[in-house]
Amino acid sequence: MAATTYERLKLHITPEKFYVEACDDGTDDVLIIDRVSTEVTLSVKKDIPPSAVTRPIFGILGTIHLVAGNYLIVITKKKKIGEFFNHVIWKAIDFDVLSYKKTMLHLTDIQLQDNKTFLAMINHVLSVDGFYFSTTYDLTHTLQRLSNTSPEFQEMSLLERADQRFVWNGHLLRELSAQPEVHRFALPVLYGFITMHSCSINGKYFDWILISRRSCFRAGVRYYVRGIDSEGHAANFVETEQIVHYNGSRASFVQTRGSIPLYWSQRPNLKYKPLPLINKVANHMDGFQRHFDSQIIIYGKQVIINLVNQKGSEKPLEQAFATMVSSLANGMIRYIAFDFHKECKNMRWDRLSILLDQVAEMQDELSYFLVDSDGKVVTNQEGVFRSNCMDCLDRTNVIQSLLARRSLQAQLQRLGVLHVGQKLEEQDEFEKIYKNAWADNANACAKQYAGTGALKTDFTRTGKRTQLGLIMDGWNSLIRYYKNNFSDGFRQDSIDLFLGNYSVDELESHSPLSVPRDLKFLALPIIMVVAFSMCIICLLMAGSAAALPHDICILGPRVMEQLHTGTLPVILAERKGRSFCLKVKVTISSVHISLVKASHMAILEVMEGGECSPWGGTVCWHPTQAPVFFSHWVNGKSQQRAFPTPSVLLCGAATVTHQAPLHLRGFGFLFCPVGLGVFTAENSSSRSRVLQDGLALP
Incomplete structure (x- = not known):
């Protein structure tokens, strides 16, 4: 089958070349990378010199060019997440970044320091948990998208057929992607969150899977990347799919989240909550329409759930969003504004049922994807809920988990797992699995975008708001404040370098990393640490x-x-x-x-x-x-x-x-x-x- 990559690999290293040997049964392929000319060729095992230093690896993430030259990035440790329709899903745990160059003597002191910084950036991105892959299954597409493909699509390599929005090492694989004969060495890697659980209700066993796919378009960190770009790509865009597999039947429910699709910013300025600024000169309708045109093509109908505050600094964004939807006048788009904080103040989170009741009919209309054990499509999902708050993290995840539970209730009843009249909330063992999985999903998405775990996960895990949860939210908010103001610049630069939004030019006369920092940004962290320590001790x-x-x-x-x-x-x-x-x-x-x-x-x-x-x-x-x-x-x-x-x-x-x-x-x-x-x-x-x-x- 063409749509696979090699699972077992060995890396042989000599001073002149890298040899990547495919160890799967029945193959003799060896990928050779010349460390001097950077040429990539396909050969056979007999060409591997016996003097080479050998080590096992689990995949090639790709190559990147830094000041010292090219580097090869390989996966050195993996963890099995589970099996997905007889396909094994892995999480990449550890990586190695190997230089093509045998020495750094050709670099000046400034270049050495810059190269060290760029390496630190790459390693920082790799250190953030959330890289997943499969050598036999396309993780970048939903079940529904995969069911509507042609036989030719099925024969494509995983790299060719992958949804490029969710291939985070696409830039790193650019040299391999240009040569179809080596595609089986090119491993598309997803960034986000995946969890799998074997569950039982009423003595009936089924697999429950949750997948969040983070887009690599307009990727970045919390305050540095907001809104949309000129192509209509939204910041912090994540596609989340919930899957059920029972007796050969498969059901899925897809939701999306993404920043408010306008041209707006909220750059850090040492304030706890910087004022969001809407661009007054940009053509918002152009980017707005591009965004929803692509969303409708991919997902169908759009039900927007805007959870931002309808007063204070967030109010102008809510009003602008509502105005743009009204001006676009597209019958495929519905807009619902729900002031999450106002409705749920004083820990009245039971009032979220107001929103669920409001969208219940729409959710029934959108339906879900279901294919029976014979491979026949029973129902298609006709559209998605597109939820957002300011960060598209905490409030958004709470709402998505509630909508997903309602869909799962209908799916399990239709599959015969739940009896008529049974409620999913009454299944204590499964509820614990469900709530913890969604809370883990929230934490993963939040760490990747905001640098800390999510807020409000006490509600997601337990179904109620707690005093301890409030304290933990306060702690995470404080950490977010520090990171947003003092370390997110480095994180944003790291992501841009990793994704190819910034390319290193070793011939550049002036170091791009030599810009002096404002003294207040150096002194304030120290003052904050001392003040916070004194405050905690006093309390x-x-x-x-x-x-x-x-x-x-x-x-x-x-x-x-x-x-x-x-x-x-x-x-x-x-x-x-x-x-x-x-x-x-x-x-x-x-x-x-x-x-x-x-x-x-x-x-x-x-x-x-x-x-x-x-x-x-x-x-x-x-x-x-x-x-x-x-x-x-x-x-x-x-x-x-x-x-x-x-x-x-x-x-x-x-x-x-x-x-x-x-x-x-x-x-x-x-x-x-x-x-x-x-x-x-x-x-x-x-x-x-x-x-x-x-x-x-x-």
């Missing part, structure tokens, strides 16, 4: 004291004289006319609080009883058993609260010995322009602490 330390019931404020020395009035003002310290206040939660029973400053230290100790032993500090105030009133601020107004225990206030560096039991409840600290405030809580009947030089030492 962790202050969190354990949050349940303590009373407020106490600590004063600087300039207001010590006010203590004898029986009230404790809220002024912490005064410096250049500015005041600062520290509020600490404590128990009525006992507490030990200290304020460490550059010039002095103030310590307030509240005890149930007993005397405080003499120490090196100066006793500023020692009230009687009468209640002490502590002033504090509430909504901008000063209020007082009685604290009916004796207190001692000391000033100066000192060693403190507690002679009464202390019940420690927590600890924490904060920064202010006049020093560092520290409050501690310990469980010890007798404890000593030395406070000196701005430090609190045990």
